[in-house]
Amino acid sequence: QQQQHNLLKPIMSVNANDVDSSLLLNDYHHIDQQLLQNILYDSLVWSSLHGLLVAHKSVQSSGSVPGVGLVHAPISLLPTQFPESHWRQASELAPIFNELVDCVSLDGKFLQESLSRTKKADKFTSRLLDIHSKMLEMNKKEDIRLGLHRSDYMLDEQTKSLLQVELNTISSSFAGLGSLVSELHRSVLSHYGQIIGLNSEKVPANSAASQYAEALAKAWTEFNQPRAVILFVVQAEERNMYDQHILSVSLRERYPFLIFNSDYNTKGQKDVLAFGKILSFLSLVHILVAGNFPQLYNTHGITTIRKTLAEVDQEGELLPDGTLLVDGQRIAVIYFRAGYTPADYPSESEWRARLLMEQSSAVKCPSISYHLVGSKKIQQELAKPNVLERFLDNKDDIGNLRKCFAGLWSLDDSDIVRKAIERPDLFVMKPQREGGGNNIYGDAVRETLQNLQKAGSQEDAAYILMQRLFPKISAAILIQNGSLHKENTISELGIYSTYLRNKDKVILNNQSGYLMRTKVSSSDEGGVAAGFAVLDSVYLT
Ligand code: ADP
Ligand code: MG
Ligand code: MG
Structure with missing residues (x-):
């Protein structure tokens, strides 16, 4: 299925006359053509140099061999306007959703019962539920629980309210590339902002990549096996591999600021570079003098390995104490960037691998329970009256979550x-x-x-x-395959969140950056990997 999706499918054109321009959010279509071409050129250079890249489908090995057949990620030339109040609202919901997912995941009976009819109609969900049942029978406990979620919203124009599209609990993508797009837009606006009348400070800093890496690293630390590695479970062909590599390189790096040095809340590039150089020097001194202090600098020095589900089946081994070995290496954390779609399970081998991993003591991101909590059916069940109350105590939290629930119904x-x-x-x-x-x-x-x-x-x-949901339409400029497309678009805001706990100790529960995705307003679907949307960032209004 993933293979069928075309990351770079040309975006359909809509008739510009369909839209009354006084109703438009941004009006980027009237910016001088030469200026647009200059911004485009600079953005393409920036993307190439900073790794804002995907594999191009025209090169056969580009999805499996890094460094081959690269093209810039599909992006929006300029950030899309979004009201600051709704932006804050979405950000504030993140820790509440984290807590909700965790609470629901512990109620195995609720998950099984809510999905019992779905189980009969949907083979994929049924297989996931089988693994979940086995874990319930074994009385399997997950002490260390890691959630890397992304809750997606649209700002519904009719009701003027922020409404949730869905909550992703598995393989939430684009933390890596999304952080880069925010940085690109800040860089573009710090150079061209005055001419266009936009202020780079209105693009919120986006530390999704570093926060995701930090959460994975902290889970590794909780697992407390210095020689253990983090396993990235991946698809054999992955055109979005650079988004994943941003996390694995960030996990491996011991020397601060040698890469990703401007990914933080900083105003000017110069300050960052100077600051980075000083810190790099200091860390080098530390490393030379007293070993290293990765925690001090938010660097990790953790090895990651990449395996497909089929490879985990061939190379995986479960020791009697629950230790998972893959290719002889002890696994501390399993990070799934595959396994969310039936296409990832072409044979029994992949299902065996999923079960093997679930039975192990490694930290799973996500566990089978977390995965199921993210299903559309559970989203719909949680929106029923009095269901949130079963899982959360705080009335304000419940009220705030409910405000963002759209109408959801069972058939x-x-x-x-x-x-x-x-x-x-x-x-x-x-x-x-x-x-x-x-x-x-x-x-x-x-x-x-x-x-x-x-x-x-x-x-x-x-x-x-x-x-x-019907969000407001913008006049946006989308970039695909190196060229500009002026389109009427709608946008979807994703808020990343990280959650980590070990038994009763909540170690992380944070909003962790964002992702704006923008698509042609006439297109129903929205995925970037699926070829319908481009990566974007937010311009707060
Ligand atoms: P997936 O898990 O496949 O991403 P989503 O529920 O996010 O499923 O749906 C995919 C896309 O379809 C969204 O990104 C959005 O563009 C569009 N979409 C989903 N739900 C709605 C909705 N209620 N109203 C309008 N568009 C929607
Ligand atoms: Mg989605
Ligand atoms: Mg989803």
Whole structure:
């Protein structure tokens, strides 16, 4: 499935006359053409030099051999406007969602019961639930729990409210590249901002990459086996590999500021470089004099290895004490960047690998429970009245979460199914899938619902219905394959979060940077990897 997706598919054009320009958010379309070309050129140079890159599909080995067939990531030329109040609202929800995921993950019965009908209709969910049941039977406990989530939102124009699209608990992508896009936009605006009338300070600093790396490193530290490594479970072909390598290189690096030196809340590049040089020198002194002090500088010195699920099946071994060895190496943390889609499990071998890892004592990001909590069905169950109250005590937290819930329904609600057949444009129909390109929109919602009704089977339990959100349209400039496209677009804001606990001790519970994704307004789906959207950042208004 991932292979079918085209990272660089040219974005469809919409007719500019469709949109009343007084309703537009940004109006970037009227910027002088030569100026746009200059910004484009500088952005392409910046992207190439800083690793804001993906593998190009035209080069066969580019998805497996790093350094081959690179192209800049699909990006927005300039950041998209977003109200600061809603930005803060989304950021403040992050630690509450972290806590919610953790609490729900501990209620095995709730997960099994909520997904019991889905299990009959959806083979993939059923296989995940089988692993989950086995863990319940074994009474398997996960003392160290690591969550690297991304909660996605749209600012619905009709209700003027920030509404959650979904919560990703597995393989939340673009922490690496997303941080770079924010940095690129700040750099572009610090140079061209005055001419365009934009201030680089309005693009919030984005430390998603360093915070994700730090959370993985802290989980490794809690595991407390100095020789153990972090396992990245990956797809064999991965055109988004640089996003992942940003994390693994950041984990490995012992010498601060030799790379990624400007990824923090800093104003001018010059200060950062000077500061970086001094710190690099000091750390070198430390390393020479007294070994190293990675923690002092937020550097980690941790080895990561990359394996596919099939390789884990071949090379993995579980010792009687629960230790997971892969290729002879002891694993401290398993970070899944694969395993979220049925396409990642072409044979029994991959399922064996998933089970083997789940049985081990390694920290899993995510555990099978965390993975299931992120399913669309659980999102819908949590939105029912009085369900949040089962998991959270704080009334304000509950109220704040609920405010961002859009309409979500199970298909056994016949009133809603009838409404959706009448007005399919107001709904999105979602199966239990991740990675973009799986949802059903428009007339296809009607057809699918009618077919399910005719068949009268349990198949409807594979889906949920969601209120369709309509964000404000912007006049944006998207860059793909080195060229500009002026488009009318809508955007989706993702807020990264990190959560780490060891038994009762909560070590991390933070908002951890953001990702804006922007797509042509006429396109239903939104994934960047799926080829529908570009990476963007936020311009606070
Ligand atoms: P996935 O896990 O595959 O990313 P999502 O629920 O995020 O699934 O849906 C994929 C894309 O579809 C989103 O990025 C968004 O662009 C679009 N989408 C999803 N839900 C809605 C909705 N309720 N209203 C409008 N667009 C939606
Ligand atoms: Mg998702
Ligand atoms: Mg999504």
